[in-house]
Amino acid sequence: xxxxxxxxxxxxxxxxxxxxxxxxxxxxxxxxxxxxxxxxxxxxxxxxxxxxxxxxxxxxxxxxxxxxxxxxxxxxxxxxxxxxxxxxxxxxxxxxxxxxxxxxxxxxxxxxxxxxxxxxxxxxxxxxxxxxxxxxxxxxxxxxxxxxxxxxxxxxxxxxxxxxxxxxxxxxxxxxxxxxxxxxxxxxxxxxxxxxxxxxxxxxxxxxxxxxxxxxxxxxxxxxxxxxxxxxxxxxxxxxxxxxxxxxxxxxxxx
Amino acid sequence: xxxxxxxxxxxxxxxxxxxxxxxxxxxxxxxxxxxxxxxxxxxxxxxxxxxxxxxxxxxxxxxxxxxxxxxxxxxxxxxxxxxxxxxxxxxxxxxxxxxxxxxxxxxxxxxxxxxxxxxxxxxxxxxxxxxxxxxxxxxxxxxxxxxxxxxxxxxxxxxxxxxxxxxxxxxxxxxxxxxxxxxxxxxxxxxxxxxxxxxxxxxxxxxxxxxxxxxxxxxxxx
Numbered sequence: 001x002x003x004x005x006x007x008x009x010x011x012x013x014x015x016x017x018x019x020x021x022x023x024x025x026x027x028x029x030x031x032x033x034x035x036x037x038x039x040x041x042x043x044x045x046x047x048x049x050x051x052x053x054x055x056x057x058x059x060x061x062x063x064x065x066x067x068x069x070x071x072x073x074x075x076x077x078x079x080x081x082x083x084x085x086x087x088x089x090x091x092x093x094x095x096x097x098x099x100x101x102x103x104x105x106x107x108x109x110x111x112x113x114x115x116x117x118x119x120x121x122x123x124x125x126x127x128x129x130x131x132x133x134x135x136x137x138x139x140x141x142x143x144x145x146x147x148x149x150x151x152x153x154x155x156x157x158x159x160x161x162x163x164x165x166x167x168x169x170x171x172x173x174x175x176x177x178x179x180x181x182x183x184x185x186x187x188x189x190x191x192x193x194x195x196x197x198x199x200x201x202x203x204x205x206x207x208x209x210x211x212x213x214x215x216x217x218x219x220x221x222x223x224x225x226x227x228x229x230x231x232x233x234x235x236x237x238x239x240x241x242x243x244x245x246x247x248x249x250x251x252x253x254x255x
Numbered sequence: 256x257x258x259x260x261x262x263x264x265x266x267x268x269x270x271x272x273x274x275x276x277x278x279x280x281x282x283x284x285x286x287x288x289x290x291x292x293x294x295x296x297x298x299x300x301x302x303x304x305x306x307x308x309x310x311x312x313x314x315x316x317x318x319x320x321x322x323x324x325x326x327x328x329x330x331x332x333x334x335x336x337x338x339x340x341x342x343x344x345x346x347x348x349x350x351x352x353x354x355x356x357x358x359x360x361x362x363x364x365x366x367x368x369x370x371x372x373x374x375x376x377x378x379x380x381x382x383x384x385x386x387x388x389x390x391x392x393x394x395x396x397x398x399x400x401x402x403x404x405x406x407x408x409x410x411x412x413x414x415x416x417x418x419x420x421x422x423x424x425x426x427x428x429x430x431x432x433x434x435x436x437x438x439x440x441x442x443x444x445x446x447x448x449x450x451x452x453x454x455x456x457x458x459x460x461x462x463x464x465x466x467x468x469x470x471x472x473x474x475x476x477x
Contacts, residue, residue, distance in 0.1 A: 140472055
């Protein structure tokens, strides 16, 4: 990296639900082209953290810089612009149910980015082709499998030309035999140099792809480090215990 | 018997003209109810506390006061108090429209709330403003789900429209009443009026059923 400004920098992100502090001073910084994987037990704050990053959940405290520019939350327009640069993939896909695959990808290009319909259409088809679903472009979400839905949602995010993508357990809602088709697409996007923060339990995939593991528990970032270190030489007993359990469950790629 | 039938036959064009007035009142009221109802529903779901309270008072009022009272209140009361000159026809559309808007708002609100939360989240995540998300993502789905309830509301407003005869709107009931009281042929005339309402109910609900099938999202069964 010629310039040392991280693509995204998050400082002291904190979120309370009532009396419950679900995210405690989480800070993270990610450089262009990096993949950081959030790990940890369910309810540990991974999803809240990801959703706070693009303000789908309003953090109570915390600052965010994209390419060195701080996002001012009070300015709605600024948030809308920022979100266009931050692609989001949800666990349960969240495709727009009343729109075909093509229109799911196209709608924000036309109505948010202001592209012409023809240009947006071409781009949408290109992105659907990239995830291997060009021939499904006229299908509606209810006619697609879970794996196909998630691939459409990835195409929808990519079409916006995001600078970074947030993936919130992208394969957790999928039948086991559909997981690999989605992981293949993510791997492909990753090899294209996309900057990503992903939460997942797919430990094998994560350790093969990630630059860094971020272990979250009870809303706190407990430990960060390269995959091998977190998996085998974690500093904290709890991290070690979690990693050994999850490795047992999902296998790992180092073996 | 033959005489009754010939009177009815003679009065039929007059009654049918009344059905056009009925149709105009009902369509006007349903459309007003649609626009106001959607606004209230969106305000209730996405608006603040204050908007929610305002909507509650509005709904409480228009669901609580009888139609006849509201018609008189607006036509004889408000119009002369505010010194505005509105026809009975216009006032009927407004009053029926405001009442049905209170009911329709709850149909739409239920439909909006039945949509998965993720729809709104995904729209926001793409950089849509709340307004765009509601217009492009939420309402197109919620309105589809609302058609059966809306069809029900249509049949209620259609029947309620007969009450506007009390203001002298020349709809089906007013015309049937007028002929009946002149010819003393109450039975055939009120019967004919009833049949005309039945036909209009059938046509309207049938039309909405067709619309429902037409806009059904591919892959969904029901």
